[in-house]
Amino acid sequence: MTTVDTSPPRPRDDVGASGFDRYFKITERGSTLQREVRGGFATFFTMAYIVVLNPLIIGTAKDIDGRILGIPQVAAATCLVAAVMTILMGVIGRYPFALATGLGLNAFVTFSIASKMSWADAMGLVVLEGIVITLLVLTGFRTAVFHAIPMQLKTAISVGIGLFIALIGLVDAGFVRRTGAGPVPVQLGATGELRGWPTAVFVIGLLLTAVLVARRTRGAILLGIVLTTVVAIIVEAIFNIGPSFTPGNPPTVNDAGWQLNVPTFPKDVVGSPDLSLIGNFSLFGGFAQVGAVAAILLVFTLMLADFFDTMGTVVGVGAEADLLDEDGQLPGVERVLMIDSLAAAAGGAASVSSSTTYIESAAGVGEGARTGVASLVTGVLFLLALFFTPLVTVVPFEAASPALVIVGFLLITQVKNINFDDYAIAIPAFLTIVLMPFTYSITNGIGAGFVSYALLKVTQGKAREVHPLLWVVVALFVVYFGINPIENALVN
Numbered sequence: 001m002t003t004v005d006t007s008p009p010r011p012r013d014d015v016g017a018s019g020f021d022r023y024f025k026i027t028e029r030g031s032t033l034q035r036e037v038r039g040g041f042a043t044f045f046t047m048a049y050i051v052v053l054n055p056l057i058i059g060t061a062k063d064i065d066g067r068i069l070g071i072p073q074v075a076a077a078t079c080l081v082a083a084v085m086t087i088l089m090g091v092i093g094r095y096p097f098a099l100a101t102g103l104g105l106n107a108f109v110t111f112s113i114a115s116k117m118s119w120a121d122a123m124g125l126v127v128l129e130g131i132v133i134t135l136l137v138l139t140g141f142r143t144a145v146f147h148a149i150p151m152q153l154k155t156a157i158s159v160g161i162g163l164f165i166a167l168i169g170l171v172d173a174g175f176v177r178r179t180g181a182g183p184v185p186v187q188l189g190a191t192g193e194l195r196g197w198p199t200a201v202f203v204i205g206l207l208l209t210a211v212l213v214a215r216r217t218r219g220a221i222l223l224g225i226v227l228t229t230v231v232a233i234i235v236e237a238i239f240n241i242g243p244s245f246t247p248g249n250p251p252t253v254n255d256a257g258w259q260l261n262v263p264t265f266p267k268d269v270v271g272s273p274d275l276s277l278i279g280n281f282s283l284f285g286g287f288a289q290v291g292a293v294a295a296i297l298l299v300f301t302l303m304l305a306d307f308f309d310t311m312g313t314v315v316g317v318g319a320e321a322d323l324l325d326e327d328g329q330l331p332g333v334e335r336v337l338m339i340d341s342l343a344a345a346a347g348g349a350a351s352v353s354s355s356t357t358y359i360e361s362a363a364g365v366g367e368g369a370r371t372g373v374a375s376l377v378t379g380v381l382f383l384l385a386l387f388f389t390p391l392v393t394v395v396p397f398e399a400a401s402p403a404l405v406i407v408g409f410l411l412i413t414q415v416k417n418i419n420f421d422d423y424a425i426a427i428p429a430f431l432t433i434v435l436m437p438f439t440y441s442i443t444n445g446i447g448a449g450f451v452s453y454a455l456l457k458v459t460q461g462k463a464r465e466v467h468p469l470l471w472v473v474v475a476l477f478v479v480y481f482g483i484n485p486i487e488n489a490l491v492n
């Protein structure tokens with residue numbers, strides 16, 4: 001017998017909302033248009049450094065033929081890809097995730113791929129990686145892997161990303177630096193102590209942002225970035241500090257200088273973008289240069305790093321925004337993964353390396369962003385940056401990095417949800433958490449967590465508790481960690 005539900009319908013949070021509001025679920029997710037705009041600005045300012053940093057990595061390095069892509073060209077293409085893919089994420093993915101060229105991936109492309117072939121061939125492999133990972137989304141494999149991960153390991157990924165993003169902020173600001181020698185890999189400042197006005201600006205910004213967040217001030221993170229930038233501009237105007245590194249023969253090193261951007265207004269604020277690099281790739285040229293086996297291994301390495309960096313970011317930022325369901329899944333994650341996969345191919349097609357979802361999106365979430373509207377704002381700002389690239393460089397690392405440290409704290413608070421009494425989950429969670437910052441890689445942390453989780457379950461006689469797809473991923477990570485001896489064995 002069929003039972004008819006005669007109870008009154010549950011009221012919707014978005015009743016009376018506009019079509020725009022309902023499409024992006026602004027009210028439904030407990031956000032407002034103002035929060036989304038603030039979040040979009042905060043995300044942009046915390047990741048705008050890629051407009052400067054990516055050209056310095058890719059635009060200045062020589063390929064096997066001695067060709068250089070050029071800083072202005074890479075800067076323009078970086079802005080365009082970030083703008084288009086972030087806007088697509090907002091419209092189609094409808095989550096507050098921003099995309100741009102992936103740090104680490106760009107260095108791998110530059111120093112491990114382009115050193116063996118031409119830039120066109122190297123970027124062709126990046127495009128190929130993007131195509132393969134897109135096919136994995138279309139077949140449902142990438143989404144299925146996302147759903148196969150135990151909830152507490154997902155929580156560990158979020159916590160690890162919190163530590164990682166905090167370390168990124170500390171390193172970017174020069175508060176933590178490499179020692180260069182000795183048994184301790186990092187230290188406080190350049191000489192074991194804090195020196196210089198830029199460091200003082202970072203400390204001021206960190207304390208200011210912490211106070212604003214603790215007082216629940218609206219727009220705390222964005223306000224912290226803006227106010228700290230103003231302080232930085234004033235400090236530079238008074239003391240004329242300059243950059244930490246100036247190229248030359250010999251180069252000039254200033255330990256007390258600004259880490260990347262010097263906070264001064266440029267003479268030329270507006271410029272015409274040079275987009276000549278778009279479409280400059282050869283899809284299978286790399287196979288002819290290094291051979292099929294070596295090329296496939298390079299594509300595999302790119303794909304695995306891209307695959308799990310994105311997964312970690314989506315889980316971490318989604319958890320911080322309270323967007324995950326009771327099973328730790330992100331509703332509609334297929335759309336997010338599809339845009340991210342297409343972004344990888346788009347980055348290669350534009351000669352800026354694989355583009356991916358940015359963990360700095362957490363800065364926007366910290367401002368209250370919960371929908372794709374924030375991504376629209378960030379994307380439009382990147383589009384404007386095409387013509388105002390000099391103005392983007394006004395914000396120094398020392399002003400943007402405090403936001404990353406505070407967002408790192410917000411992500412780390414989820415550690416309370418991990419059961420540390422169960423060593424079979426606690427040890428993999430611990431390895432996931434610590435290896436992300438210690439190896440400067442989200443992928444390494446996830447891989448160590450997955451492999452150790454499977455191993456411990458086997459030794460406990462609970463192998464059946466490991467999802468079949470997770471076994472596939474574990475096998476892939478074993479190959480990933482052993483890629484160098486495997487490559488040497490196959491090639492030689």
